[in-house]
Amino acid sequence: MGSSEHAHLAWARPSCWDGQAFDGGWSTPLASSQDVIEPATGRPLWRTGLASVADMQAAIGRAQAAQPAWAATGARERAAILLAAAQAFEQHFDELALAVARETGAILPKGQHEVREAIVLCRIAAGLPMQAQGQVLPSTPGRLSLARRVPHGVVGVISPFNFPLILGLRSVAAALALGNAVVLKPDPRTPAAGGYLMARVFEEAGLPPGLLQVLPGDGVAGEALVTDARVPMIAFTGSPAVGRRIGELAGRHLKKVSLELGGANNLVVLDDADLDAAASAVAFGAWFHQGQICMASNRVLVHESIAAALQARLVAKAQHLPVGDGASGQVALGPMIDAKQLARFDAIVQDTVRQGATLEAGGTHEGLCYRPTVLSGVRPGMRSFDEEPFGPLVNLVTFGSDDEAVALANRSEGGLAAAVIGRDVARALALGERLNAGMLHINDQTVNDECTNPFGGPGLGGNGSAVGGPADIDEYTRWQWVTVKAAPPAFPF
Incomplete structure (x- = not known):
């Protein structure tokens, strides 16, 4: 050189x-x-x-x-x-x-x-x-x-x-x-x-x-x-x-x-959430730096009454976000770090589809550039629910009540960050305080660090x-x- x-x-x-x-x-x-x-x-x-x-x-x-x-x-x-x-x-x-x-x-x-x-x-x-x-x-x-x-x-x-x-x-x-x-x-x-x-x-x-x-x-x-x-x-x-x-x-x-x-990071979207704001937060939390972030919003728990509307917004974003050479200044997502990391992530996506989830967007790649991906119908027992994907993936998991959301979120060995989005701040905070995470964000996504804060989490966090x-x-x-x-x-x- x-x-x-x-x-x-x-x-x-x-x-x-x-x-x-x-x-x-x-x-x-x-x-x-x-x-x-x-x-x-x-x-x-x-x-x-x-x-x-x-x-x-x-x-x-x-x-x-x-x-x-x-x-x-x-x-x-x-x-x-x-x-x-x-x-x-x-x-x-x-x-x-x-x-x-x-x-x-x-x-x-x-x-x-x-x-x-x-x-x-x-x-x-x-x-x-x-x-x-x-x-x-x-x-x-x-x-x-x-x-x-x-x-x-x-x-x-x-x-x-x-x-x-x-x-x-x-x-x-x-x-x-x-x-x-x-x-x-x-x-x-x-x-x-x-x-x-x-x-x-x-x-x-x-x-x-x-x-x-x-x-x-x-x-x-x-x-x-x-x-x-x-x-x-x-x-x-x-x-x-x-x-x-x-x-x-x-x-x-x-x-x-x-x-x-790492571990599971949960972003909970309540039924009173502003859907456009929630979709933007989910997209950033799950796809920023190709999802290769220990705080990435691995699981998106969304109330069943708004799941279809949130999914539509995320699919639209996934289909329009450009992927390529990050240093070019022309793309939103760059490549994954290497072929081994991409192969592991792709296997998680494909295995989860075989286990019954639906691929709504993405699931393909050119070279190391993996398209932002959306899976719906994700449940416990599926790979992308149980494992940290470390790739550009939105796992949509539906719930019917706040108690069910907490139970789903806490089906893990711990995690770094959790977030709850909803207009009723008291309700969102009450739910968030029941989540097993080292960091909690209300009306935000999970990728947050200000250097002045203690940073860590229990279990796999x-x-x-x-x-x-x-x-x-x-x-x-x-x-x-x-x-x-x-x-x-x-x-x-």
């Missing part, structure tokens, strides 16, 4: 990460390399290194060596570097947004959204060191008793392919701000958006070398990170299947783990914990009890 192909990345410089890890610089080779394929074109975007177990172990050692000095660095100095990172994201906004869009197969507004949120995440993280880090506890006279928050040490972060910049940085920024070093393993399909672009930003912001290690790698490299005794915390965003494995390994090694997974906003100090530090006396007392021994 010649320099002209990377003209849009004049600052990011893909040549930096061709076969290299980031450890504060770009001179540490990784065990192997591979091309990163642009989903929209099928052509190589750039080359990236792939970490071996030995590469991962070496990176952990570098991070561990750098961390104590960083933890001893003043709060204002740490905050200043996070603010400088936010400024770097702003200065290179257009270049970074296009790179994210191209690598993730997204429309350009999605790439822009990731960079905008990255700016906010860095600014929020910059405030963390400046907050109170503990409290004074009651104790006996003559003894000062403190409970303070201290860094874990090295935090391992494993980021996914769908929103790699946001979902990696939300852990990286907070963990660094609170005095940890970070070893980041992005998904090898999105190593730039999920790691190397962050590395360039923190390099420019003046982060001391060693504190951020970036190494794309496969599951073997990820397992090496999860099982290494020098890494007391793992933050993972991804599939429930991999999350279960990481939770099992982390538990065996007595590590703290933050899992943000994760492990019941949350990251973001007020949850970050709890996640990325631990308690330490400290007592101080003027002199040692006399003891009876």
Whole structure:
């Protein structure tokens, strides 16, 4: 690939990460390399290194060596570097947004959204060191008793392919701000958006070398990170299947783990809803970024009296939304991330039809571009009801009463987000409060995150914990009890 192909990345410089890890610089080779394929074109975007177990172990050692000095660095100095990172994201906004869009197969507004949120995440993280880090506890006279928050040490972060910049940085920024070093393993399909672009930003912001290690790698490299005794915390965003494995390994090694997974997200449309507004919300919640979102509106539970009218509106939208190269600026949906992901999604759609659902729109694809799809008559026991599709799918599930809607929605192992749409806000809220979800939205769809909110969910949503906003100090530090006396007392021994 010649320099002209990377003209849009004049600052990011893909040549930096061709076969290299980031450890504060770009001179540490990784065990192997591979091309990163642009989903929209099928052509190589750039080359990236792939970490071996030995590469991962070496990176952990570098991070561990750098961390104590960083933890001893003043709060204002740490905050200043996070603010400088936010400024770097702003200065290179257009270049970074296009790179994210191209690598993730997204429309350009999605790439822009990731960079905008990255700016906010860095600014929020910059405030963390400046907050109170503990409290004074009651104790006996003559003894000062403190409970303070201290860094874990090295935090391992494993980021996914769908929103790699946001979902990696939300852990990286907070963990660094609170005095940890970070070893980041992005998904090898999105190593730039999920790691190397962050590395360039923190390099420019003046982060001391060693504190951020970036190494794309496969599951073997990820397992090496999860099982290494020098890494007391793992933050993972991804599939429930991999999350279960990481939770099992982390538990065996007595590590703290933050899992943000997926599961069933339910959007309930009540019989008093504004149908045009509801259809718009459903379409966005189910089809934005090809449905490859952990908060996507997987199940649309609609009152039977309005189901036909809502379905007609959704079918019309599905038939008219253009699909293609997201970076072109001419389409609403881009390609799915790769052929494996598309094949799994297509199998879910086709199996659900065989199980008795009706295909109302979509169900076809050209290359990796899958048409927005509508299934009606979806019920429990069908694949698209029971599994998280992770593709552009509206599952229409009808109900006759609020109690039935709650029962249907809660037929799952948990989920991240739920939403209820209806004009009677008190009724919608009462129903929503009965749903088993980590986040609840009234008169909205399920894809919401403002960075200032705790983000997480029970069961398949994760492990019941949350990251973001007020949850970050709890996640990325631990308690330490400290007592101080003027002199040692006399003891009876």
